[in-house]
Amino acid sequence: MFRRYDKPGRPRRPSPKRHAFSMPVREVFEVRIEKMVQGGEGMARLADGRVCFVAGALPGELCKVAVTFTKKDFSRGHVVEVLEGASPDRVEARCPLYGKCGGCSLQHLDSEKQAEYLAQVERENFRRIARIELPESFTVHTGPAWGYRNRARVVVVCDQAGDKPIVRFGFRKQESNSVALFKNCPVLTPALNEFLQGKAREIFAGKFRPGREMEVNLFDNGSGEISYYYEGMPASEFSENAVSVAEICGKKIEADASVFFQSNLELLPALVKSVRNAVDEGLASGESSDEWLIDLFSGVGFFAAMLMDKFKRVTTVEREEKCLQHAKVNLSVTNGTTDSAINGKIENVSAPAEEWLARNVMDIPATLIVDPPRTGLPKEALDAIADSSVNRLIYVSCHPVTLARDTALLAEKGFKIRRAEAFAFYPQTPHLEMMLVLAR
Ligand SMILES: C[S@@+](CC[C@H](N)C(=O)[O-])C[C@H]1O[C@@H](n2cnc3c(N)ncnc32)[C@H](O)[C@@H]1O
Structure with a gap:
């Protein structure tokens, strides 16, 4: 029409x-x-x-x-x-800034229905991009629809009224430099909103020049502690206010507000459970081995920390050097691993994953987990995986389009989808977190 x-x-x-x-x-x-x-x-x-x-x-x-x-x-x-x-x-959008702020674009769709619609979109993505049908069993795990987001980048707008500093907060409008100011964001956790309405005003008042806008990363560790980071933050302020520890599935995971961390702590245990199940299935079937876990694009070593109890040797590979120290802490034997044999067999590497893969040909069927950024796996990484003895790959992705593209390339090398699950980590937005198990 x-x-x-x-x-x-x-x-x-x-x-x-x-x-x-x-x-x-x-x-x-x-x-x-x-x-x-x-x-x-x-x-x-x-x-x-x-x-x-x-x-x-x-x-x-x-x-x-x-x-x-x-x-x-x-x-x-x-x-x-x-x-x-x-x-x-x-439904009526809940937020008065809907359509202006670049954050949400699905508030007009009933929260209860969003997972169903997005699952359909994923199925179509895989058909269109990879010419592959997602398995019948493909499911979306859901969590809270509002107040879930524990990590955000906000714009701090500092002004002056006479002697009095005025501090306001906003989000960038999509693909734009202008700022949509907000008082309360319904997708942020209550602790983050409370921080922005209270303590954050004291912290940032006078910190930045009046008239200046500064981007600040915020992280709520799930226990009501908020850490923050902005570019140029002095080292002493960083160590006191940027570093934080979150407890996830009984493990203490250290990170800081300047590096990547998962942004839906309530639903994260569901992903951990699925990843652990996927590892168990691989070990039980003999498709992968407990000799060696390789966590590529490992950030602060999150997945390795969640899985290390199952392996004899663990390697994490991450490009951001800032993550390295956290990964070492998160994978220390004191963090939940009773098997002292693994001590000395944990290796935290700071390097591009594709370079590390090219240098380290795997000649045992290691268990491989990859969680790349939105751009997906670099071509060199795909080639190195295809040429290795890895027969089973757990692929966690926040961007289904690049995931579908990479799945198509891995399919050419004999990998098939064994399991597909999604996690509604970002309600009110069109994004889904995906976990695929690929095996050959
Ligand atoms: C989606 S995050 C996943 C982090 C981690 N798996 C987690 O759950 O916290 C992707 C990570 O890959 C890192 N990264 C991006 N490109 C990379 C590359 N070419 N090689 C290694 N790491 C890379 C980023 O710095 C980021 O920490």
Whole structure:
């Protein structure tokens, strides 16, 4: 269904990634939404065959859509009005900043239904990108829909009213430098909101020059302790206020607010349980061995710390040198491992994973877990895994598109999906955490 309201203006050159709501409207159409796609947008087809991605739309709805970006083969826009057939899963967004702040884009969809929609999107991603069907058993583990996010990067805006410093907080608008100021963010943990409304104002008042905006990383360790980090933080302030310890599945995991850490502590134990089960299945089947666990893209050594009790030797590989010290602490034999034989057989490496893999050809069927950034596995890493004696790989991913791409490449080398699970780590956003077990 298609109707044009306005003539298109002279095309500008905005980035296609910029948030549809923040861009000038170029034309308005009526379209019927066919399905939800990666990124949480509704997909519709215009009369001329172009695909239109519509923010804020749900499948089945007839929407008036303001188009804000047009290319030869696709357009992008946002819902102005649902004209007919509003989805029964549509709800009022909870946050007054919805559509302005770059953080959430699924608040218009019932929280109870988000996992179901995103699972469908994942299935389609794998069909489209990898030409692979996810197993029937593919499930999404869910946790709290609000107040879950224990880690965030906020913008601190410092001003001065006479002698009095004024400190406010916001999030960057998507692909934009402007800031959406907030008082209370419904996806942040209550402890983070409380910190921002109270102690954070004292901490940051006078710290940055008036008129200056500073990005600050915040981390809630799940026990009400908030740590923070900003660029240029003095070493003494860093050691007192950036470093933190979270207790996860009975283990104490040290990290600091400047490095990667998982951002949904409530659902994290479910992922740990699935990863441990996946390891047990590999060991029981003989596809992998307990001789050697290799945790690639290991951050502070999180997965290795959760799995080390099952192995005789453990190696973590992480590019960020800042993670190394934490990984050493997290994998120390005092952290839950009673087997003193592993002492001296723990190796924490600071190097790009692809370089380490190329230098260390694995000639035993080691157990390999990888958790790369959104860009997925570098080609050299994929090649090295394919050439090694690794027959079983646990792949944790926060970006299903690169996961599907890498799965297709590994499939060419004989790997098949044994198990697929997802974790709704980021409700109100279109992101899912995935765990695949691949074996050959
Ligand atoms: C998604 S995080 C996972 C961290 C860890 N597995 C965890 O659960 O906390 C990805 C990590 O990979 C690291 N990284 C990115 N590129 C890398 C590379 N080429 N080689 C090694 N580590 C890399 C990042 O610094 C980051 O710590």
